[in-house]
Amino acid sequence: MDYKKSDLAINGGPKAKTTPNIPMFPGGLEIGEEEKREVMEVLDAKWLFRYYGPKEFPSKVKKLEEAYAEYLGVKHCLAVNSCTSALITGLNAVGIEPGDEVIVSSYTFFASVASVVAAKAVPVIAEVDKSLTMDIEDVEKKITSRTKVILPVHMRGMPVRMDKIMELAKNHDLKVVEDVAQSNGGSYRGKKLGSFGDVGCFSLQFHKVVTSGEGGIISTDNDLLYTRAQAYHDVAACWRKDRFAPPEFEGEIFFGVNFRMSELCGAVALAQFGKLDNIVKAMQRNKRLIKEKIKGIRGLDFREVTDEEGDVAVCLIMYLPESAIVEGFTKALNAEGVEAGGIYNKGVPDWHIYAHWKMLMEKLMPSKRGCPFNCPLSPNGSEIQYTEDMCPNTLDWLERSVHIDIPPQMTENECEQIATAIEKVSGVLL
Ligand SMILES: Cc1ncc(COP(=O)(O)O)c(C=O)c1O
Structure with missing residues (x-):
């Protein structure tokens, strides 16, 4: 269909999308009777701590771990209080040392x-490609004799090419x-994300x-890594039932922290876990509906999908030919009733883009000395320099991006309205 300037809502034309935008809390908006029931069971039993209570009660956190391990097809899952905790625990479990590069x-x-910094290792930043996940060639270029870990991020729903990693x-x-x-809930070539690496780290x-407000999960197939993660996340596995048993593995007992998950979070997470696949299916359906209608629009390109079935489809990312038109394009979409935004804008801080990571650029630590940036054990930490232009391809993709969330709660009709808005705005502005 041909559109004229005057058809656009920003110029006084009719809006393409007339229903209110649904906020992007995919699991959060699905909280209902199942979550309430699980939480009430915990409260009724007065069993708020996974390892003990007034009388025996089956731990929700343990149930969650077992359900997740089965779902992912891995031997072990360990619930923690955030994904940040999961990552720190995972890095410590694999034996990261000061000065190791990640x-x-x-x-x-x-x-x-x-x-990575909390685990006292030195971060090395790799470019992303058109899929906005790790550029494998750049990762390879950045491997040195000090590299210990690759930390791929399945960003905004998109699976990293895990076979290559x-x-x-x-x-x-x-x-x-x-x-x-x-x-969460994504896969690559039929295998669940989080089941490829030595350790997988999830956020709730x-x-x-899916969500429990805060929370995280660690997955691994390796008995030693699981035992080490247990020890790290629970001050040397302090409360585990067999905590005084002789060590099964060398290197299983050491100082740890407390990153344990509470039973209240476990209860909510367990109910949410039961909804995961349907939430993902709904987002995938919605994204397919929109993309189907807007394919072939001249001048409009899309984020590369590494695996159509495995994409969690939390968002749609489109690339415009030039960054200069992103602002006008998103404003026109907003006027049509669609909550769209650019991703990278030098003047607008966003902690998802390396160029805005002031703490990294300036190596800002809570203390002036200390690993990894100013520490005799990691001389590479003081040598490495981080600059705002060190990953130019990343900035090129991101500054030409337009991003739209895909809530699972959207109806077919709302997806069609979004597609119409994109058609209208592209027809006039591209
Ligand atoms: C890619 C990525 N990694 C790690 C985290 C940290 O998760 P959490 O807030 O559970 O610590 C987030 C949270 O937004 C994230 O988006």
Whole structure:
């Protein structure tokens, strides 16, 4: 259909989308009777701590761990209080040392990088490609004799090409810690995300696919890594039932922290877990409906999908030919009633883009000295320099991006309205 300037809502034409926008809390908006029932069971039993209470009660956290392990097809899951905790625990479980280098994605929430620093390792930032996940060639270029871990991030629902990452890791004898915070329920070539690497780390924070407000999960197939993660997340496995048993593995007992999940979170997470697949299916259906209607629009390109079936489909990302038109394009979409936004704008801070990570650029630590940036044990930490232009391809993709959330609660009709808005605005502005 041909559109004229005057058809656009921004110029006084009729709006393409007339229903209110649904906020992006995919699991959060589904909280209902199931969550209430699980939480009430915990409260009625006065069993708020997984390891003890007034009388025996089956731990919700343990149930959650077992359900997740079965779902992912891995031997072990361990619930923690956030994905940041999961990443720090995972890095410690694989035996990260001060000065070891961890290759992280340039487009991720800052927590992925903060976890590396918290584990006293040196982050090395790799470019993303058109899929906005790790650029495998750039990762390979950044491997040095100090590299210990690759930390791929399945960003905004999109699976990283895990076959390539695992091959690289094998060839260079590296560990892999997957960040699945934003892509719970996704898969790559039929295998669940979080089941490829040595360790997988999930988030249950409120904005995520399913949620318990805060929370995280660690997955692993490896008995030793699981035992080490147990020890780290629970001050040397302090409360575990067999905590005084002789160690089964060398290197299983050491100082740890308290990253345990509470039974209240476990109860909510367990109910939400039961809804995960349907939430993902709804987002995938919605994204398919929109994309089907707007394919072939001249001048409009899309984020590359690495795996159509495995994409969690939390958002639609379109690339415009030039960054200069992003603002006008998103404003026109907003006027049509669609909540769209650009991703990278130099003047607008966003902690998902490496160029805005001031703490990394300036190596800002809570104390002036200390690993990894100013520490005799990690001389590479003081040598490495981070600059705003160190990943130019990432910035090029992101500054030409237009982003639209895909809530699972949207109806078919609302998806069609979004597609019509994109058609209208592209027809006039591209
Ligand atoms: C990619 C990514 N990694 C890690 C995290 C940290 O998760 P949490 O808030 O559960 O610590 C987030 C949270 O937004 C994230 O988006």
